Every structure is written in structure tokens, then in C-alpha cells.
Amino acid sequence: MHASRPEVIYLDNNATTRVAPEVFEAMVPFLTEYYGNPSSAYSFGKKVEGYLIEAREKVAALVGATAKEIIFTSCGTESDNAAIWSTLQTTGKRHIVTTQVEHSAIMNQTESLERMGFGVTRIPVAADGTLKVEDVEKAIREDTAIVSIMWANNETGVLFPVEEIATMVKRKREEFEKTTGQKGKGPYFHTDAVQTPGKIDLRGVAKSDIDFLSMSGHKLHAPKGVGVLYVKRRTKVVPYVIGGGQERGKRGGTENVASIVGLGRASELAVERLEEEGTRVRGLRDRFEDALLARLPHIYINGRRDTRLPNTSNIAFDFVEAEAILMRLDKLGICASSGSACTTGSLDPSHVLSAMGLTPARARSCVRFSFSHFNTDADINYALEVIPPMIEELRAMSPLSPEHPDNFAYDVTAAREREEKGMAETMAAINE
């Protein structure tokens, strides 16, 4: 029927991305010819070190920083974990401020720290996924080591005002230093920016008050298994991975040279293609959303367009389970995902959508589509051709319907109560 369609229509670019051909090409010599260890003293190793320096400069340019501010890690998760772990040690403090909607890299690490006796305050979000800077400020305590807030949400694409928050955190740190005379004891600010490179302009990062920032190669058309931790100059950092003196003593382990070189090339491409992401990719995404909204009743987009990444669309298809949609999409050759975690037969609704106040039923009907440079008009045309009849078919089989919408209605009261409860807990923790 759809004989001309490619085998895979990849609409899950927030999960991972295709390695760009330019990136692959840049990497090959470091897997074949230049395989020396960059820490070796002989010239065969030194030559590799030279390319490592070049790649570091290219990655630094992506965030407007200098090469010395870049630490290479194994992934975004390690960068996140390292920023928090390092700051707890350098400040000697025991409290972390974060949000209710972080990626599991931060969510599960802070839960684990809680079990070890550290304090964690998680800021709630509004129904449109946004967060208030004042709420973050109210949550900061005398013993806060770090405030860690993602730049863009991986499930919804909703953006947080991290530069503004960073400035507020810096002011808090300076006030603390002034009143106590204790220098460098926090609070510091970290942002998980894994979803942002190539989608928004990050070149102002080094001039902002952000102290730590995480990125990951595989989200920007570089390979999996390489990450970045940006650390603002003159900010103390202790290694999370302890070993040799690589990365100027800040991260042990022989560098993943080929992937780092690839990431350097991907960083250059991300800057070059920024405008395209903001126009062509945004255009594909908007056309996709507009056409679905026009064609299907009872669908809702999570997060406002003006506070979202240009490539992300998280859509609630009321009266249908996301898992059923994803199975159909898979058969149709379309890759997309749901934010929910499947656990032995029971389906937990996404913590991000729940925090936004969606009822469990609506949260379980949400599918994330995320686009990239490699998507074409033909991909969108095909998706728009097959998705509406497939949803109609699933709805026809569903026991739920607009006549019995109770489980799907957006529960504003519950959302408000949840937000108020979250803030009450925050305030109680502050006054403890």
C-alpha cells in the first residue's frame, strides 16, 4: 500500500538521533589509523591529543566557552550525576533543589541521595509545564549545595528559564558568602541541557551565571557513549569517576577519542543548522500538530508552543492507550514513544505529565513525537496519512468515549491542589 515509504520513519529524536554522515566520516580515522592513547608521551599519542584539543574547542564553542571549561564524560547521565556529587563534596552541604519533572538521571540520583540522608526539594510545575522562579528561590536553604533544573523537558520539550534561575542562585550564593564569610560553599546552579544543543542557541552559556551544564553526544547526531560536563571557570570540581589524571584530573578514564572527535564535528553542525531547526524543523512539527488538531477531535498538545523546543510534540489522544498507539505505529514503520514506564503489566503514567496535572488516564494516552534535521516533508505526509484513521479505529474499539469522558477530563482542581500541596511541603521543609 505504502510501497514507497522508507523502512523507518524516525519520529523519536529526543530518544536518540542518527549519526550525521559528516560526524561518522570525522570519526573513522580515530578507529583505524590514529588509535594512540592521547595520554601517551610519544608523538603517535601526542598527535591524537592534538585532535582531542581541537574537538574540545569545537564543543566549547557550542556553549560560548573555552576548552578548559569542558570535561568529557561517558553520557548525559554521568554528567548530571557528576555535577551533583561534586558539589555536595566541595560545599559539604546536604540539600538539593530540583523539579518534579527531571529526567531519571537526576530523579533517581536524588532519590538515592535521599535514602542516604540528603535533603531534596522538588519544585512543582504548572498545568502548561512551566515553573516559577520564585518557587525555586523559596526552596533554597542555608544548607543547599546545588539547584539542578533541566533546560528543556525530554518528554514535552517545555523550556525552563534557566539563565534567570542561575542569576538568582548566584545572588543567593553571594548573599550567603557575605553573611557567613564562607567562600565557595554554594548554592551552585546546574542545568541538564541534554535536549537543547542544535535546537536553541547555547552560545550565551559561558556569559550567563550557569555553573554546570550537561550535554550528551547522541542527542545531537554524534554517537552514544559520550557526554559533556561544562564547568564555569574557577568553579571547584572533584571527579565522580576516579582514576587516572585524564581531563585535567577532573574525570578518570581514557577518553573516547573517536566519539569526542565526532561530537566536535556534531557541535559545529549544530551551530550551523540552528536556524534550520528553528524554521524548517519547527515548520514540520507545527504542520504535523495543526493537521492532527484539525483532523481529530479530543486531542490535546502538552505545553504551549511558545515555551517549547521547536522539535517536540507531546500529544494526548483521549480514549486510547498510548501503548496501543505505539504498537500500531511500530507496525506502520513509525518510531515514537510514550513517557510512561511499563512495569510488569501495570502502566505507570509519566511523572512529567502527572506533575502537570493530567489525570492518569489522559497521561496514559500521550505520545511524544520528536523531529530532527533528517526528517522530511514526506515523513510528515506519511504520518498524517496513517495516524488519523488508526486513532479512529482504536477509538471505535475503546470502551471509553466522549459520552463517558470522566477519566479523561483535565482535572484542574486536582492540579491546583497538587501544586498547592507541593508548595506547602516546600515551605514546611524551608521552615523546618
Ligand code: PLP
Ligand atoms: N537528561 C535528559 C533530559 C535526557 O533526555 C537524557 C536522555 O534521554 C539524559 C539526561 C541522559 O543522557 P544519556 O542517555 O546520554 O545518559
